Amino acid sequence: MEKCILIYDDDVEILTVTKIILEKHHYHVETRTRCDDILKEVGEIKADLVFMDLWIPRMGGESALKLMKENEPTRHIPVILFSANDLIEEVCKRSHADGYLKKPFSINNLLQLVENTISEKH
């Protein structure tokens, strides 16, 4: 069964191109340009992996991640933070994210991280 990846980013182009790449590699991809209720959205989609832009509108990447990790049903779902900001590494450590991806990244960077994370968790 295809793994479902939920990607949050305010930039449509990023969402589009990552969706193309990941779907090419047989992942089911759902994208969102904003995050209103992370728990509800993750629950509905039954995501296996969440890509979260650090500066996602409404909720903000870090607080969304925090909510997920504090919520028992979603705690196990791996979350990868991505951002163009150098602070991402620090935030990743601080908020117990499962990985980070610094923009700009390459296709290889993306695929490697997704594969590693999913195989680790499942």
Place this chain on the structure above:
Amino acid sequence: MPSASNKSQPKKKAKIPSKNLSPLVGIGIDRVAGKEKTQQANKINDTKDARIKQLEKDLLSAREDMRSITENQEAANEELRSANEELVTVNQELQDSNELYNRGRLYAEAIVATIHEPLLVLNKDFRIKSANPAFYKTFQITEDETLGKVLFELQNNEWEIPALRGQLLKIQSKKEKTLEWELSHSFPGIGIRIICFDARPFEIENGEDRILLAMEDITERKLLENRNLLSNIVDNSDDAIMSKTLDGTIMSWNKSAEKIFGYTKEEIVGKNILLLIPPELHYEEGMIIGNIKKGVAVPHFNTERLAKSGKRVNVSVTISPLKDEEGKIIGASKISRDITEQIIARKKIEESELRLINLIQSSPFAIGLLQGKELIISAANEAIINILGKGPDIIGKSYFELMPELADQGYKEVFNEVYNTGKPFNAVETPVNILRNGKMDTQYYNFLLFAQRSINDEINGLGIIASEVTETAVYHQRLKESEEQFRQTADLLPDKVFKADPKGNFFYLNKAWQKTTGLPQDELKDAGWLQTVHPEDMEKVKKHLSHTLETGHDCEMQFRIADKTGKYRWHLCRAMALKEDNGKIKMWIGATTDIQEQKRKEEEKSEFISIASHELKTPLTASKLYINLLEEGLSQEENSNHLLFAQKAGKSIERLELLIKELLDVQKIQHGKLELNITTFDFNEMLDGAIEEVRLSAPNFSIMKTGHISLSFKGDRERLQQVVINLLTNAVKYSPASDKVFVTATEEQGMVKVAVKDQGIGIQKENLKKIFDLYYREAERSNPFQGFGIGLSISSEIVKRHNGEIWVESEPGKGSTFYFTIPI
């Protein structure tokens, strides 16, 4: 006396009968009266009888009385006879005693006449009543010239001796004897004699006063005593005393002579005096004897004599002629005083005096001594002569007569005050006007004025020590002015300026401090200003301060200070140590600037960069991914041109990515925000990774690596790799005519050293240092090559942050070698 009592006794007895006879007289009268009354007898018979009876009774009583008188008379006769007998006895006794007296007198006279001591008896007028032969003999005077004469007039009044007269008058008035008083007098014919007098007053039969004057000539005895005393003195003298004959033979030798010269009396007496005189001084003896023969004493002179041990003794010698009884010169007495120690002491004093004089003369300080209340210059060294400017001949002149201009400046009062009170006067950098060559000259002096005292501790002069300090004084004045200017300037500044002592106590804070904090200077001083620091910054500030004070390094820190409304504002504080030539910290100066606004702008800027980088990177990411997709798609197609275009687009995207990264790094460096992510990694692997990456982008170049650093290294792996990549990229970029780059890695002296060598265009010598500056680029021939030139400056910063060093060696046209070292 018994004779006197015999005479009075009979007189007394004679009176007794006359008293007892009175009743008898009464009877006679009564008988006459009885005859006239016989005619009337009949009438009064009874009365007659009674009367007769009474008369008989009276008669009886009279008889009784008579008998008693007779008895008395007999007794008186008896007494008279016995008195007569006594008288005869007394007479006999008197005769006896008279005889005895005469005998005694003759005896006494014989004694007086034969006694050896002169005796005189003087009456109350001091006329000589008698004298004995010893007197005549002793004083060579005849009896005629003596007896009956007044003592003081003897021998033509030569005996008029006030002391004698006084003494005799005293004896006469007090009637007390005086024994053994001595008198020295020159008597005619016999010369000076010392006479010992005994005088006792007495009274002769007729009550006249006499004085018995006994005299003894004790001249010889006294002389003998004196001689003994003298010989005692000689023996006990500390000086060597000796006598010698005219031919130089030593005759006597006292104990001190023995002590000083080492010869005993037995050894030296009889020897010649030349034994004691050093050969080269033998001539002295001839001169001495010459004088002595003429009867001239040689007053003390200093010379040298030889002791038995051969040691030379410094002596002061006095020589006097010795005469015999007739006054003939027979030799000389010689007194020698050992003055070796005295001479040594004097030499020492002379030396010390010389040293003092040299010290005064050579002293750069002006030194002068003024004598007495008139302040006469008694000593002055060259320095003071120069200062006073009145020529070299100032000794002996009165100070204020020489320097009237100083009196006009009130210094006379100052000098007098010191002279009168003994309290020294110390002047520091004091202006003094001195007239030199007719021109008034103002110079500054430090001087000390102090009292000079005599041995008795009485002030007898003044000493001056002065030094001209015009330059220093002017300097200090300027310093003071400059200090004032500094304060004024500092007060004008909006920055908070401070000065602190080497221990970090703030002793000066400008007005801006008070203006900002609203606290008075006193409350801010020392460590008072710390109360305005934000509690969260306090620990950091204190740590920083103590580190700065410990190391003496410049200090730069940011912290918040509460303004007078209590609102905290960010400040940047910079301080640096002002040091002495020897590196010792004199004080700290610092300025604290309000950077609240700057800080806000920085935060905004930082936010902007953050946003901008995000904004830039997001489309870049999308482009990069699309191009990746394109390349993937095209590689499977035939049209290789399209693939090439896609690859070129990919390269440009990569370059854009690098540029954005470098821009952000520069921003970070400029804001001090370049943070290192320190981990432990394999240095060699890091190096190989960098070489691999550059090799991928420049496949035509051969990058040759030598050396292998196989240790785990602590540092920011990514950043250090960035440095190596930067150096390699540059080597490739600036080597248009070569295809070789050499990398050498070595480990030496606790450092890793990496060298990247190219065979490129090289760098001009004058640009070798600038090359690490931001935005520098080798201009002349770099036009064909791209890049902002900020890579080296970022590399430099990264190396420095690792406490390492980076440098370059280059020869234009031949190539460059970049080195960096980092401590392990």
